[in-house]
Amino acid sequence: MKKHSILIAGGGSTFTPGIVMMLLDNMDRFPIDSLKLYDNDEERQAKLGRALKIVLTEKAPQIEFEYTTDPEKAFTNVDFVFAHIRSGKYRMRELDEKIPLAHNVVGQETCGPGGIAYGMRSIGDIVELIDFMEKYSPNAWMLNYSNPAAIVAEACRVLRPNSKILNICDMPVGTLRRMSQIVGLTPEDLEVKYFGLNHFGWWTSVKDHKGHEYLPEIRDYVAEHGYLTKVEVDTQHMDASWQATHKKAKDLLAIDPRFLPNTYLKYYLYPDYVVEESDPNYTRANEVMDGREKNVFSAAKRIVDAGTSSVGEFNIDSHASFIVDLARAIAFNTHERMLLIVPNNGAISNFDDDAMVEVPCIVGNDGPEPLAQGNIPMFQRGMMYEQVTVEKLAVQAWIEHDYQKLWQALSLSKTVPSAQVAKELLDDLVEANKEFWPELKRPDKKYGLISEVGEEEPV
Numbered sequence: 001m002k003k004h005s006i007l008i009a010g011g012g013s014t015f016t017p018g019i020v021m022m023l024l025d026n027m028d029r030f031p032i033d034s035l036k037l038y039d040n041d042e043e044r045q046a047k048l049g050r051a052l053k054i055v056l057t058e059k060a061p062q063i064e065f066e067y068t069t070d071p072e073k074a075f076t077n078v079d080f081v082f083a084h085i086r087s088g089k090y091r092m093r094e095l096d097e098k099i100p101l102a103h104n105v106v107g108q109e110t111c112g113p114g115g116i117a118y119g120m121r122s123i124g125d126i127v128e129l130i131d132f133m134e135k136y137s138p139n140a141w142m143l144n145y146s147n148p149a150a151i152v153a154e155a156c157r158v159l160r161p162n163s164k165i166l167n168i169c170d171m172p173v174g175t176l177r178r179m180s181q182i183v184g185l186t187p188e189d190l191e192v193k194y195f196g197l198n199h200f201g202w203w204t205s206v207k208d209h210k211g212h213e214y215l216p217e218i219r220d221y222v223a224e225h226g227y228l229t230k231v232e233v234d235t236q237h238m239d240a241s242w243q244a245t246h247k248k249a250k251d252l253l254a255i256d257p258r259f260l261p262n263t264y265l266k267y268y269l270y271p272d273y274v275v276e277e278s279d280p281n282y283t284r285a286n287e288v289m290d291g292r293e294k295n296v297f298s299a300a301k302r303i304v305d306a307g308t309s310s311v312g313e314f315n316i317d318s319h320a321s322f323i324v325d326l327a328r329a330i331a332f333n334t335h336e337r338m339l340l341i342v343p344n345n346g347a348i349s350n351f352d353d354d355a356m357v358e359v360p361c362i363v364g365n366d367g368p369e370p371l372a373q374g375n376i377p378m379f380q381r382g383m384m385y386e387q388v389t390v391e392k393l394a395v396q397a398w399i400e401h402d403y404q405k406l407w408q409a410l411s412l413s414k415t416v417p418s419a420q421v422a423k424e425l426l427d428d429l430v431e432a433n434k435e436f437w438p439e440l441k442r443p444d445k446k447y448g449l450i451s452e453v454g455e456e457e458p459v
């Protein structure tokens with residue numbers, strides 16, 4: 001079996017150790033002979049790199065391993081780039097969440113104004129990674145988890161339409177794992193139909209391989225418990241805020257019980273509830289910094305201090321298995337069925353061809369072949385059209401350095417109550433993101449000012 005060479009870009013990510021452990025666990029079905037880490041933060045990456053060197057020396061000494069901040073060293077001679085960078089790191093994620101909340105608007109990593117702000121930081125960094133890959137390993141594939149995946153995917157479609165990059169999300173696989181537990185099966189037993197955008201979609205069918213439809217049974221469960229399962233199936237998402245998110249799915253189901261909702265829809269359908277439930281002084285970024293980040297980096301430190309991997313725990317989960325399965329599907333032409341973010345091109349027949357949608361695909365050597373999902377109903381189509389336009393406007397704003405388009409993107413987001421709030425928020429986000437965003441061209445003063453209440457002259 002051919003052995004592959006993997007680069008993990010964002011080597012200092014909290015998800016890097018899990019993916020490395022998953023690669024080691026899959027050596028019989030996806031053997032590798034070289035593994036490299038690349039990050040632009042030398043110190044952060046070295047903390048994990050030193051620990052992983054010990055793990056690999058003990059468990060798979062035949063794999064060549066290195067970590068580097070040099071793009072040429074990193075991207076040369078690789079078959080796959082697994083990318084999961086966080087432009088602006090947790091410091092900026094915290095602001096993406098807290099700035100909107102200060103305006104009583106949803107504060108979330110990938111949805112609403114926070115997601116748009118993060119997108120404006122990510123686009124340039126992802127394009128840079130693609131360009132490194134194409135320069136140093138022109139035949140490689142990039143499998144990209146870096147968020148916000150919807151905006152990143154649209155930017156790739158527009159800016160690098162022929163590049164071998166696949167944008168992916170672990171939410172559908174994580175939720176499928178929950179669904180399979182609800183009906184007493186495993187994810188491998190089930191095959192789904194799904195349509196939507198990233199973090200914005202619906203399951204229309206969940207069948208076993210004999211064709212039995214489980215959606216009604218899962219629906220009955222979700223109507224009562226959301227996706228909260230009796231036995232925790234997820235090593236990452238035990239935190240209170242995620243439990244609340246899984247539970248809230250029951251209210252997402254209520255608005256259209258024909259389909260099973262993606263949990264992220266809560267930010268669009270119940271934004272007032274989300275704001276009410278949020279603590280503007282302690283958001284998910286704080287929970288992650290105090291939880292996953294501390295756990296991963298302290299496990300790494302224990303390994304480095306002891307000089308052996310037997311003292312530290314790195315978890316593997318569906319996030320890691322999905323990216324490894326995807327690489328294997330491409331490498332060995334397995335034609336597995338997976339949910340990916342791809343140009344629509346008719347997959348959803350009554351939706352725009354040039355929208356980046358999330359649908360099931362068959363994956364082989366040539367990448368994904370999207371499966372037709374047919375027509376979608378008016379309610380979902382309307383919501384998706386609004387949201388995809390937000391994402392497209394944000395990408396155009398980045399490309400054209402256009403303040404007006406970004407203001408439009410924020411105003412159109414279902415999470416933002418008015419153009420007035422959108423503008424106040426945007427001005428705070430511009431200020432916070434000075435280091436990262438392109439400088440935006442301001443609107444024509446003659447038209448671009450909002451009048452204060454009571455300021456209008458009588459005609």
Ligand SMILES: NC(=O)c1ccc[n+]([C@@H]2O[C@H](COP(=O)([O-])OP(=O)(O)OC[C@H]3O[C@@H](n4cnc5c(N)ncnc54)[C@H](O)[C@@H]3O)[C@@H](O)[C@H]2O)c1
Nearest residue numbers: 010012013014015039040041084085086125146147169170
């Ligand atoms: N698509 C999905 O479903 C999914 C699931 C989980 C995580 N993610 C994403 O994975 C990424 C990593 O998440 P995390 O919580 O582990 O973050 P993290 O901050 O722990 O790791 C990100 C790493 O990227 C590095 N980095 C930032 N900009 C870079 C650049 N331009 N070049 C190289 N390295 C760079 C940082 O130094 C950091 O070490 C985030 O984008 C997150 O949103 C996506």
Ligand SMILES: O=P(O)(O)OC[C@H]1O[C@H](O[C@H]2[C@H](O)[C@@H](O)[C@@H](O)O[C@@H]2CO)[C@H](O)[C@@H](O)[C@@H]1O
Nearest residue numbers: 147169170171174175234236237284288318319
């Ligand atoms: O708040 P975070 O940083 O913990 O996670 C944000 C990410 O959440 C989703 O990924 C989850 C996934 O839904 C869950 O099933 C499990 O596998 O863990 C994942 C990561 O923690 C989401 O899909 C990502 O886009 C977010 O970045």
Ligand SMILES: [Mn+2]
Nearest residue numbers: 149169170171
């Ligand atoms: Mn995701």
